[in-house]
Amino acid sequence: xxxxxxxxxxxxxxxxxxxxxxxxxxxxxxxxxxxxxxxxxxxxxxxxxxxxxxxxxxxxxxxxxxxxxxxxxxxxxxxxxxxxxxxxxxxxxxxxxxxxxxxxxxxxxxxxxxxxxxxxxxxxxxxxxxxxxxxxxxxxxxxxxxxxxxxxxxxxxxxxxxxxxxxxxxxxxxxxxxxxxxxxxxxxxxxxxxxxxxxxxxxxxxxxxxxxxxxxxxxxxxxxxxxxxxxxxxxxxxxxxxxxxxxxxxxxxxxxxxxxxxxxxxxxxxxxxxxxxxxxxxxxxxxxxxxxxxxxxxxxxxxxxxxxxxxxxxxxxxxxxxxxxxxxxxxxxxxxxxxxxxxxxxxxxxxxxxxxxxxxxxxxxxxxxxxxxxxxxxxxxxxxxxxxxxxxxxxxxxxxxxxxxxxxxxxxxxxxxxxxxxxxxxxxxxxxxxxxxxxxxxxxxxxxxxxxx
Amino acid sequence: xxxxxxxxxxxxxxxxxxxxxxxxxxxxxxxxxxxxxxxxxxxxxxxxxxxxxxxxxxxxxxxxxxxxxxxxxxxxxxxxxxxxxxxxxxxxxxxxxxxxxxxxxxxxxxxxxxxxxxxxxxxxxxxxxxxxxxxxxxxxxxxxxxxxxxxxxxxxxxxxxxxxxxxxxxxxxxxxxxxxxxxxxxxxxxxxxxxxxxxxxxxxxxxxxxxxxxxxxxxxxxxxxxxxxxxxxxxxxxxxxxxxxxxxxxxxx
Ligand SMILES: Nc1ncnc2c1ncn2[C@@H]1O[C@H](COP(=O)(O)OP(=O)(O)OP(=O)(O)O)[C@@H](O)[C@H]1O
Ligand SMILES: [Mg+2]
Numbered sequence: 001x002x003x004x005x006x007x008x009x010x011x012x013x014x015x016x017x018x019x020x021x022x023x024x025x026x027x028x029x030x031x032x033x034x035x036x037x038x039x040x041x042x043x044x045x046x047x048x049x050x051x052x053x054x055x056x057x058x059x060x061x062x063x064x065x066x067x068x069x070x071x072x073x074x075x076x077x078x079x080x081x082x083x084x085x086x087x088x089x090x091x092x093x094x095x096x097x098x099x100x101x102x103x104x105x106x107x108x109x110x111x112x113x114x115x116x117x118x119x120x121x122x123x124x125x126x127x128x129x130x131x132x133x134x135x136x137x138x139x140x141x142x143x144x145x146x147x148x149x150x151x152x153x154x155x156x157x158x159x160x161x162x163x164x165x166x167x168x169x170x171x172x173x174x175x176x177x178x179x180x181x182x183x184x185x186x187x188x189x190x191x192x193x194x195x196x197x198x199x200x201x202x203x204x205x206x207x208x209x210x211x212x213x214x215x216x217x218x219x220x221x222x223x224x225x226x227x228x229x230x231x232x233x234x235x236x237x238x239x240x241x242x243x244x245x246x247x248x249x250x251x252x253x254x255x256x257x258x259x260x261x262x263x264x265x266x267x268x269x270x271x272x273x274x275x276x277x278x279x280x281x282x283x284x285x286x287x288x289x290x291x292x293x294x295x296x297x298x299x300x301x302x303x304x305x306x307x308x309x310x311x312x313x314x315x316x317x318x319x320x321x322x323x324x325x326x327x328x329x330x331x332x333x334x335x336x337x338x339x340x341x342x343x344x345x346x347x348x349x350x351x352x353x354x355x356x357x358x359x360x361x362x363x364x365x366x367x368x369x370x371x372x373x374x375x376x377x378x379x380x381x382x383x384x385x386x387x388x389x390x391x392x393x394x395x396x397x398x399x400x401x402x403x404x405x406x407x408x409x410x411x412x413x414x415x416x417x418x419x420x421x422x423x424x425x426x427x428x429x430x431x432x433x434x435x436x437x438x439x440x441x442x443x444x445x446x447x448x449x450x451x452x453x
Numbered sequence: 454x455x456x457x458x459x460x461x462x463x464x465x466x467x468x469x470x471x472x473x474x475x476x477x478x479x480x481x482x483x484x485x486x487x488x489x490x491x492x493x494x495x496x497x498x499x500x501x502x503x504x505x506x507x508x509x510x511x512x513x514x515x516x517x518x519x520x521x522x523x524x525x526x527x528x529x530x531x532x533x534x535x536x537x538x539x540x541x542x543x544x545x546x547x548x549x550x551x552x553x554x555x556x557x558x559x560x561x562x563x564x565x566x567x568x569x570x571x572x573x574x575x576x577x578x579x580x581x582x583x584x585x586x587x588x589x590x591x592x593x594x595x596x597x598x599x600x601x602x603x604x605x606x607x608x609x610x611x612x613x614x615x616x617x618x619x620x621x622x623x624x625x626x627x628x629x630x631x632x633x634x635x636x637x638x639x640x641x642x643x644x645x646x647x648x649x650x651x652x653x654x655x656x657x658x659x660x661x662x663x664x665x666x667x668x669x670x671x672x673x674x675x676x677x678x679x680x681x682x683x684x685x686x687x688x689x690x691x692x693x694x695x696x697x698x699x700x701x702x703x704x705x706x
Pocket of ligand 1: 469491493494497498509542
């Protein structure tokens with residue numbers, strides 16, 4: 001359905017004629033992305049992987065380029081995770097905020113730094129990962145990101161280092177003056193035998209139509225351990241496209257939690273490829289769309305080498321007229337013997353209008369594997385609810401107990417302890433119907449924590 | 454004369470348009486034990502569910518008074534807080550909700566209703582401990598999810614344990630004896646007897662006389678085809694055990 005005021009690809013791209021000088025891409029590189037744009041169109045329903053997610057709502061608006069804005073301590077503090085001592089990097093509308101960040105650049109060994117700066121100081125390092133990656137022009141939005149991203153993170157953990165505390169990347173969007181596009185490009189490299197935990201959170205500061213487009217590339221080298229958490233709490237009119245690509249080398253460990261609590265349309269693509277033997281992957285997701293929000297998680301685990309394991313658990317509670325998509329693809333190549341892959345997607349629909357599209361996609365080209373998948377969708381169990389009520393527990397509290405129990409294992413698996421406590425708190429408040437500013441800071445407009453009916 | 458606890462008048466209830474209860478009259482006084490027997494499918498559990506407030510069944514006629522209050526229209530949680538308890542014939546499993554958290558929520562809402570102070574964590578755990586000993590329930594069940602993976606016997610013990618925690622005025626035991634071996638039956642029955650006093654009452658639904666050897670009823674009713682067709686003393690239970698239900702059916706069909 002083409003909506004009335006929908007803007008065309010040309011109109012959408014026209015704002016980038018005034019490319020900010022500080023875009024990450026070089027001029028020559030832009031020629032390539034321009035060429036790509038001739039072929040790449042907005043994703044639409046004919047595109048298999050966008051069948052259940054329409055971006056029409058996003059295309060109702062003309063966006064401008066993001067502007068850097070000052071931040072105050074109170075605002076930043078209110079979005080830090082309680083009790084989490086972290087290396088912090090703060091961005092707003094695609095721009096780095098040095099005042100509230102603590103960067104590290106230790107003789108080219110440990111680097112936790114905004115990527116624009118890395119480009120300036122170490123162009124070779126930057127180029128190695130920017131132009132030559134497969135993420136660059138995978139689809140319309142990654143191409144857009146490659147062409148016009150303004151900043152992001154470069155994180156490199158040297159061989160053997162166990163980072164003493166997590167890294168927290170905070171991305172604010174603020175469409176105060178205009179409808180704004182913010183684009184981030186992240187490169188994260190965990191050196192051989194190293195260990196690091198990263199939290200990337202997204203919040204809106206004002207309500208307006210904003211688009212946040214993120215592309216993250218992660219390389220987990222031999223025997224390294226990397227835990228990556230995406231925490232999405234942008235406003236009710238905020239669109240987010242988040243593309244993460246992970247390459248795992250021999251015996252490495254990668255785990256993720258994608259926690260989506262708020263946003264208008266959120267699309268997450270998480271792709272993991274085992275390029276060495278014996279890799280372990282755990283992908284977890286929690287999504288709680290409400291009102292007319294739409295959250296879409298696409299995962300893709302590609303077992304290209306033997307003895308790999310992957311384990312995916314995604315759970316959602318869908319309220320009001322909201323909808324969600326989970327598409328989990330697992331590919332096991334012919335050479336990937338002894339692969340163990342499992343995938344679970346469970347959903348609770350709180351209303352008759354709530355929708356979920358859940359689909360596992362297993363492509364297995366070797367015999368010697370153990371793969372399982374399961375998907376369930378249901379309402380709150382009426383019998384269980386009555387049982388709890390019959391013991392004197394009121395309906396709201398009984399529902400809360402059941403829904404909390406439903407999500408418990410995924411929350412329990414969060415590997416950053418303060419984040420686990422925080423998510424637990426936010427979700428229980430959310431399920432209890434308390435408004436909570438720390439979700440998206442706009443209790444008037446973005447009822448991020450509407451009651452469960 | 455002792456107070457009337459429960460008074461059911463001409464209660465009719467149906468499910469999916471099918472009438473299951475066809476005019477039940479029943480009065481239970483404080484301190485009394487009533488037994489309800491009757492063939493499968495006669496409506497015993499339906500009566501228990503309607504009393505506990507299950508919405509699945511539609512009440513089409515009649516009145517239920519509990520301690521002078523109208524029970525119909527009261528949500529299940531309020532009935533519980535007012536002192537009504539149903540030990541389910543088939544307790545449901547609730548994955549992810551531990552017995553401790555479940556009982557904590559229940560007890561605190563009961564106490565709030567009565568205007569009592571919340572229990573401290575220590576007081577609450579002590580209470581759990583005492584009540585569990587009453588039904589010889591294993592301590593390790595505390596952190597297990599409610600009824601999940603429990604054996605038949607454990608589920609029934611868990612029902613009586615919850616009853617002990619909530620100290621109801623009227624307890625409806627729906628086949629709490631079914632499927633129990635003799636040792637488990639003795640434990641469950643003695644648990645019930647320890648809770649019994651001159652102020653609380655029991656409505657015991659059973660198919661077997663054996664339970665009634667332990668929990669001796671004052672009155673025995675026969676429910677057949679949605680109606681109480683016979684009421685007598687404890688000897689009626691013996692008669693039913695001996696003769697079965699055919700004579701009842703003959704008299705009433
Ligand atoms: N959920 C339901 N949906 C449809 N019919 C039901 C439902 N529950 C009970 N019934 C019907 O109501 C009637 C009475 O059932 P009920 O469970 O009350 O009998 P009962 O006397 O408790 O039997 P039993 O001795 O086997 O426990 C039966 O015909 C049964 O099929
Ligand atoms: Mg029954």
